[in-house]
Amino acid sequence: MKIRVYELAKDLGLTSKDLIEKLKELDIKVGNHMSTLDEETVEILKELFTGAAEGIEQAKEAQVEEKSEPENQVEDKKEIKRKEDTMEKTDNIDQEVENKSDLPVIKIGESVQVKELAEKLGVQVSDVITKLIGLGVMATLNQEIDYDTASIIAAEYEYAVEGEVSDIENMEELLEQTYNYVDDEADLKSRPPVVTVMGHVDHGKTSLLDAIRNTNVTNKEAGGITQHIGASTVKINNEKIVFLDTPGHEAFTSMRARGAQITDVAILVVAADDGVMPQTVEAINHSKAAGVPIIVAVNKIDKPAANPDKVKQELTEYGLVPEDWGGDTIFVNVSAKTGEGIEDILEMILLVAEVQELKANPNRRAVGTIIEAKLDKGRGAVATVLVQKGTLSVGDAIITGKTYGRVRAMIDDKGKKIKKAGPSTPVEIIGLSEVPESGDRMYMVEDDKKARYLGEKMKGKHRDAKMKEGQKVSLDNLFDTIQDGQVKELNIIVKADVRGTIEAIKQSLLKLSNEEVRVNPIHGGVGAITESDIMLASASNAIVIGFNVRPTNNAMEIASSEEVDVRTYRVIYNAIEDIKAAIDGMLEPEYKEVFQGRAEVREIFKIPGGVAAGIYVQTGKITRASQIRILRDNIVIYEGELSSLRRFKDDVKELAVNYEGGLAIEGFKDMKEGDVVEAFIMEEIKR
Structure with missing residues (x-):
């Protein structure tokens, strides 16, 4: 009676892979999991793996050591003879493997979906499920089965199985080698230069781009600070230049670094009245690390306090020596406000790009x-x-x-x-x-x-680890829990309106770690704070930070019941300062935001001097004294105060849940149907 390798592995409590490896160590060659072993060989293998480990070692030692007792020598000879017989028996197995070497091969990873395996084998999913049931495995078409089980099923259909690259670093390396190969010189054609504008916060990077593009981006940013990476194409003298605008605050170091890595020319903007600042130095380092040529734009030369020579002097300390001082760095004096020097800097960009001879192959996969x-x-x-x-x-x-x-x-x-x-x-x-x-x-x-297959493989490697349950932490009680020894790391979930902001916040939070507590951003995502974010925070004892986004109604209810601390911000400085103060035990909030209610805008009416909104109160209430926040697609677009609140034609002090009414907001006219009105008050907290 013959037995297959996978059946023997199951009896011995091993995986098929492990058993095959052990057989190879004993010079017993088998093909795959479906190879058969005869009864005598199986008995020998069972003895070897289940009770005779010491006997085998003694037998091996007996071949090189002299034994004084004749009985030992007899036993050793028997063991050697038995092993030789086993080797002889496996010759037939080796022959079977050779005969099956021409089987078609399918590639799978550590696991594979039943549906995907059926597609690879070219059979019906129902047939594969039937085979699995025969092996005692109950699985649906979307469930995953392990490598060993998939190998057994494949062998039933006369297919051999080969493992795929599963390590994520190797996977990314494989993608680079496969799709980002080096093109032949003959296929290369000229391409536009990609320019990154870098520098310190408020030195006029975006304003300089505005002057070039004749746009007005800064007015759309909170506080006039660029907090997302943007890209735009500008046409100069029938030649294109692609501009990337990166944020200047130190919190966005990682975003700025990415900008430098994908760029051909870096424009370093330095204010003539301010000089070199910490983020200016960071921008220089990122550009040099990426091997990117730097053009210095000395901005704000129209100001009375402007001193371009001082900027040149300071930058020489960082290896940027002006051409007119005998160096090789191009300096251009510009004013984003008056437009002076704009054409000069564009000419310098095209000049540097021409020297670089930028080329790419357009006739290939992107x-x-x-x-x-x-x-x-x-x-x-x-x-x-x-x-x-x-x-x-x-x-x-x-x-x-x-x-x-x-x-x-x-x-x-x-x-x-x-x-x-x-x-x-x-x-x-x-x-x-x-x-x-x-x-x-x-x-x-x-x-x-192919895209789906590779994407799912990469996704599987990025799954978050399970989080431990514990006492809920908030910024208010964080210092006390640290002192009590209850918290050694602060888990944080970050949600924001765009992906780049998440990375920047994470980088900034990691820098706040100290000897007593480690800040650990465990998850980041784009969009509103949802129920799943709250449940993850509850399970992992984390704090949720929302940047330019708000929690959904259900998320707010769950956060309240699960006692999860949810904080929302519009400016990154406030979030970082709050967490730093909490860690240092210096959190002194003077006011606390108290949620009052939410309403949906059902209709818009024009009134003298502005617009009014017909609303339906969904939760809580809205009072005449409430402060108002307008949400569109769960993103905050305005905060302000009510100018009027009405029920039918009467002015009222409040509108309760399930009531309809109307309101107008001081200084805001851009309301639309479907907007959400959130009412809150700021309550003073006495410590």
């Missing part, structure tokens, strides 16, 4: 980098991609990090839909399965099936 990504309620996952090689077209299958999909639409920096994007072209793409990470590499692959 490769690029995710500059920014966000979740849009109407369009789903939206990513800004800088195409670096090849041409990306609508309908192409792509993978980026653990995200995959097909390009359903592409929009350029002017808001126009386009069908193709060549090298050095920034575009917004729609069609990804989820929001990718900023800085992820993007690869165009053969088809949807």
